[in-house]
Amino acid sequence: MTTPQRTDVLVVGAGPAGSAAAAWAARLGADVVLVDAAVFPRDKTCGDGLTPRAIGELDRLGLTDWLRAHTVNQGLRAHGFGQTLHLRWPGGTLPDWGSAVARTELDDHLRTTAIKAGATGIDGARAIDVRMDGGRVAAVVFERGARGGDRFEIACERLxxxxxxxxPLGKLLGREWHRDTVYGVAGRSYVASSMSDDPWISSHLELRGVDGKVLSGYGWIFPLGTGEVNLGAGTLATAKRPTDVAIKPLMRLYAEQCREPFGLEGDLRAETSALLPMGGAVSNVAGENWALIGDAAACVNPLNGEGIDYGLETGRLVAELMVSTGATTGKVDLGVVWPAVLREHYGESFSIARRLAGLVTVPRLLPALGPVGMRSDLLMTLALRWMGNLVTDEDRDRAARVWRWAGRRSLARDERPPFS
Structure with missing residues (x-):
C-alpha cells in the first residue's frame, strides 16, 4: 500500500484513544490516517478492565455485541481490613455492567474498527519529528525500522x-508532566485461575508490602473469561512523597497472598510495569491545529488508575471538534479550545480525585480510615461510584450533586488546575 502524503486528520497512536478518534473522524467524513509505532496486534501495560463508562463509549462505536461475547461482570468485590463487600455497578445513565478484554485483543479490534470506518492504517512507523509552519504542525516525520532507516512524512491539517x-510526540510539541500532583506506579501480569469466569472484578484495598505495612495503593484481579485473570498492583506517589516500592516483587507477593482464594495456578506471565501521569497533570495539551488525548493528556483517573474510558471519550470529543469545525478550514484554534473542553468535562472530577488520592499517600491515613470505610456498604457504594467517575452530567441524584459540589470547590483551590 502506498503511504499517503497528506491527510485531513493525522492520528498518531492506535490505542483506544487514537483508534476512537480515527473512527469518529472517518465516520464524520474526514480523510484520516492512523499511525502507530508498533505492529499489531501488540501488548500494552494495563489492567484490562472496562468500567460502565468505557462500555458506554464502546456501545457508541457499535461494539456491544462483540463485548458481550467476552466476559461480563456485574460489579466490584472489595476486600480489605477484615471485610469483603460486593458492590454492584450503579447503572443510572451508564450501563450496569462491565467487562475485561486483554489489550492485545481490544486495541487490535478498535484499530480494525477505525480502518473499517475509512481510516488508513499504518503500523510499525515511529513519529520522530514535526515540521512546523508558523504555529501550526504542517507534517509529522516518521521512521520505519532501525534508526536511520526508511523515513517519510505525512502532511496534515489536524494532528x-x-x-x-x-x-514522545507530545514532548516534541512542548508537553510537560507535573509530578507535584499524584501519579501512579503500576504492574500487570496474567495468570491461570479457576475463577477466570467470575462475574465480579476484585480489588484489595489493603495492599501490604513485604514489611507488612499498608501501602497507598491497591491490588486487583480482573477475570478475562479465557482461563486467565489479569492480576496487578499499583501504588500512588507525589514528588514530595515518592514511592520506593519495587512494583514487580510487590505484584508477585500479592499473587501468592491470593493464590488459594482465587485458584491461581502456575507462575505469572507477561509481567510489565508503567508510570501513570494522572488527573490532567500535564501542560501544553494542544496547539493551533493539534491536540493531545487519552493517556498523552494524562486523562487517567487518580483514584483507580482507569484510562480506557477517558481515552475513548477524548477520541470522540476531539474528532467531533475537529470535523464539526472543518478539518481543513483552520478557523478554530485548538490551543485555546481543546484545553477548555478537557477542563469542562474532567476539570472538577480530576481535581477532587487527585486531591483525595494525594491524601492516600500520607502515611498512616489509609490504615486509619480504611477500616471505617469498609464497615459501611453505603460509604463503599458511594466510593465505587466516585472513584470510578461513574457520575455523568445528566445525573441529578444527591451523590452526583455532592461529587460535583466537591469538584467545584477543589478546582477553585488548585494552584495548577488540570490541563494547565
Whole structure:
C-alpha cells in the first residue's frame, strides 16, 4: 500500500484513544490516517478492565455485541481490613455492567474498527519529528525500522496525538508532566485461575508490602473469561512523597497472598510495569491545529488508575471538534479550545480525585480510615461510584450533586488546575 502524503486528520497512536478518534473522524467524513509505532496486534501495560463508562463509549462505536461475547461482570468485590463487600455497578445513565478484554485483543479490534470506518492504517512507523509552519504542525516525520532507516512524512491539517503516557510526540510539541500532583506506579501480569469466569472484578484495598505495612495503593484481579485473570498492583506517589516500592516483587507477593482464594495456578506471565501521569497533570495539551488525548493528556483517573474510558471519550470529543469545525478550514484554534473542553468535562472530577488520592499517600491515613470505610456498604457504594467517575452530567441524584459540589470547590483551590 502506498503511504499517503497528506491527510485531513493525522492520528498518531492506535490505542483506544487514537483508534476512537480515527473512527469518529472517518465516520464524520474526514480523510484520516492512523499511525502507530508498533505492529499489531501488540501488548500494552494495563489492567484490562472496562468500567460502565468505557462500555458506554464502546456501545457508541457499535461494539456491544462483540463485548458481550467476552466476559461480563456485574460489579466490584472489595476486600480489605477484615471485610469483603460486593458492590454492584450503579447503572443510572451508564450501563450496569462491565467487562475485561486483554489489550492485545481490544486495541487490535478498535484499530480494525477505525480502518473499517475509512481510516488508513499504518503500523510499525515511529513519529520522530514535526515540521512546523508558523504555529501550526504542517507534517509529522516518521521512521520505519532501525534508526536511520526508511523515513517519510505525512502532511496534515489536524494532528491528534495519542501516543500514550510517555507521549514522545507530545514532548516534541512542548508537553510537560507535573509530578507535584499524584501519579501512579503500576504492574500487570496474567495468570491461570479457576475463577477466570467470575462475574465480579476484585480489588484489595489493603495492599501490604513485604514489611507488612499498608501501602497507598491497591491490588486487583480482573477475570478475562479465557482461563486467565489479569492480576496487578499499583501504588500512588507525589514528588514530595515518592514511592520506593519495587512494583514487580510487590505484584508477585500479592499473587501468592491470593493464590488459594482465587485458584491461581502456575507462575505469572507477561509481567510489565508503567508510570501513570494522572488527573490532567500535564501542560501544553494542544496547539493551533493539534491536540493531545487519552493517556498523552494524562486523562487517567487518580483514584483507580482507569484510562480506557477517558481515552475513548477524548477520541470522540476531539474528532467531533475537529470535523464539526472543518478539518481543513483552520478557523478554530485548538490551543485555546481543546484545553477548555478537557477542563469542562474532567476539570472538577480530576481535581477532587487527585486531591483525595494525594491524601492516600500520607502515611498512616489509609490504615486509619480504611477500616471505617469498609464497615459501611453505603460509604463503599458511594466510593465505587466516585472513584470510578461513574457520575455523568445528566445525573441529578444527591451523590452526583455532592461529587460535583466537591469538584467545584477543589478546582477553585488548585494552584495548577488540570490541563494547565
Amino acid at each position: 491528534v496525538v495519542a501516543d500514550g503516557v510517555r507521549s
